[in-house]
Amino acid sequence: MTVTASNTSSVHKLHSDLKSSLIMMVDDEPIMMELVQAFLEGEGYSKFLTLEDSTIALQTMKERRPDVLLLDLNMPVVDGFDILRSLRASAEFSRLPIIVLTANSDSASKLKALELGATDFLAKPVDPSELALRLQNTLSMKTYHEQLIYFDALTGLPNxxxxxxxxxxxxxxxxxxxxxxxxxxxxxxxxxxxxxxxxxxxxxxxxxxxxxxxxxxxxxxxxxxxxxxxxxxxxxxxxxxxxxxxxxxxxxxxxxxxxxxxxxxxxxxxxxxxxxxxxxxxxxxxxxxxxxxxxxxxxxxxxxxxxxxxxxxxxxxxxxxxxxxxxxxxxxxxxxxIDLRNAVANGQMRLYYQPKVAADTLVVIGMEALLRWHHPTRGVVSPGVFIPLAEELDLMPSLGEWVIFEACRQLAEWSSRGMQDVKLAINVSQQQLGDERIIESLSRALDKYEVSPSSLVIEITESLAMGDSDFILDLLNQIRELGIRLSIDDFGTGYSSLSHLAQLPIHELKIDQSFLLGPQDTLKMTVIIKTIIAMAHSMNLTVVAEGVETAEHLELLRRERCDIIQGFYFSKPLPADEFFKYFNGWGSHDIQLDL
Missing domain, CATH: 3.30.70.270 (Reverse transcriptase/Diguanylate cyclase domain)
Structure with a gap:
């Protein structure tokens, strides 16, 4: 092994740290402890705790927490064997290094001490050089084990x-x-x-x-x-x-x-x-x-x-x-x-559906599925509360999978009742898109309910689409290969690179509702919306506008040739049965326009 300047510095620091260890000695011969301490002080050690009364050894150790114990075996009332038994039975001191220093050099005493958990064994009179070496090795091994057990490998901080x-x-x-x-x-x-x-x-x-x-x-x-x-x-x-x-x-x-x-x-x-x-x-x-x-x-x-x-x-x-x-x-x-972890199993999660309307004909052509939690005692829990909580608890992949299967099941049911040629949009979270199993979930759900892939639209946020380019691009391509349409949600709120956007296998852009509902200047808002629509159409992308709440919003978007409209002006999100009634009764809705 080649010793570099860095290696040498690390070795010196380790030895310096070892020399600051608290060394406790328990021995009924004070002269012996004085001799050992004098020698170890000469070796650079500076912290000592000496104790003649072995009956208070355990209490003293709990109070002072030594790094190593030098222990005599032959002591009155409480001998070294008793102390060894007590220490090794304690979780607090089960790994404490204990070097036995004793005049009992017979094999039986040594074997008994080692069986009771002694780390090392030295016979009196102790050879100073051997003691220094044994102590250094013992403390070095203690430091190594503590580093593995008690310290964080990344930061070096205690864990x-x-x-x-x-x-x-x-x-x-x-x-x-x-x-x-x-x-x-x-x-x-x-x-x-x-x-x-x-x-x-x-x-x-x-x-x-x-x-x-x-x-x-x-x-x-x-x-x-x-x-x-x-x-x-x-x-x-x-x-x-x-x-x-x-x-x-x-x-x-x-x-x-x-x-x-x-x-x-x-x-x-x-x-x-x-x-x-x-x-x-x-x-x-x-x-x-x-x-x-x-x-x-x-x-x-x-x-x-x-x-x-x-x-x-x-x-x-x-x-x-x-x-x-x-x-x-x-x-x-x-x-x-706890309730959120059990919400799906307890049947508390439901999908609501908000209509999406063709801007030119004002015909309902699809809907967006929105997750709602109906808590038995809290009532409807806001998505703004439970979605961030689900993300924090890493529950979004499982919740998202439930949404995919439930949405496909509902599409199949509506199709059997005569609702044809509609497209259902599903939001996908960052955690879901970071899990390649989403492809398998989509495939299984489509097969299970015999739903046409082209009837599904997967919405991902603009910021998510601009993430890990290679990974996201590959996953989006796999989704598109299934025949599913792709949409960029909340467009205009992130920092899209147009060159990157052009590489994404998407079908539509969804203009964020903040452009309609925010406090922005009307003229600037109109220019921004017009620019986004023109850019999207030049890339052969469909444009969806959400947050439409007034006739003025609708008139603006129709004038600028937005493709699809969504918002409270038409309907709030509805439970499945109510949406079905809404869809079938749409022709009776009176939308007043002044174009």
């Missing part, structure tokens, strides 16, 4: 397992010292979108840069008042994909909490640069406080999580302090999650 372990210890100590413990839980907003649109490597780079910035702010803001680097090291944890937590173990006043919020905001304010892309991150932050150890670990974690969840539900980019009101809101959200 959830280490966090829970450390928090329990901090709260237990807080009961004795009456210290106030604070958790600052941080969840990066919209992080999934970075992974989905830019790929996981870009997402990893964002997490690495943010964690480095935040850890630097922990130092800069002096959030951990300690001369011990390990206290600072164990202040910031990565708990999940984009979830981090600051553990402030002994704060004295509210200024520390304010400094922690400032640290988070400062870290977020630093732009994250990945290749040619610059990300400005925001976060939902929840704070929970335990005074004098009054709250157990699980409850404190739950409080911080609840506060973070409410911050996220409030739109993100904000901070919430836990309260009983927040707990109630979080409980409602949790209940909604």
């Amino acid at each position: 959830r397992r280490m966090f829970v372990d450390r928090l329990k210890w901090v709260l237990e100590r807080g009961k004795q010292t009456e210290a106030t413990v604070v958790l600052v839980n941080i969840n990066l907003d919209n992080f999934k979108k970075i992974n989905q649109s830019m790929g996981m490597l870009a997402g990893d780079a964002v997490l690495q840069q943010f964690s480095e910035s935040l850890l630097a702010q922990v130092h800069n803001q002096s959030l951990i008042e300690s001369d011990d680097d390990s206290d600072i090291r164990f202040s910031l944890y990565r708990l999940g994909s984009a979830e981090f937590t600051l553990l402030l173990p002994a704060i004295e006043d509210a200024t520390t909490i304010k400094r922690s919020i400032h640290a988070v905001n400062t870290a977020l304010a630093k732009p994250v640069v990945v290749g040619q892309h610059v990300f400005k991150m925001t976060a939902s932050t929840g704070i929970a406080i335990s005074a004098a150890g009054e709250v157990e670990a699980d409850d404190l974690i739950g409080r911080a999580t609840d506060a973070t969840l409410v911050a996220s539900e409030s739109g993100g980019n904000c901070v919430r302090l836990f309260s009983e009101e927040i707990r109630a809101l979080s409980k409602q959200r949790m209940e909604l999650e």
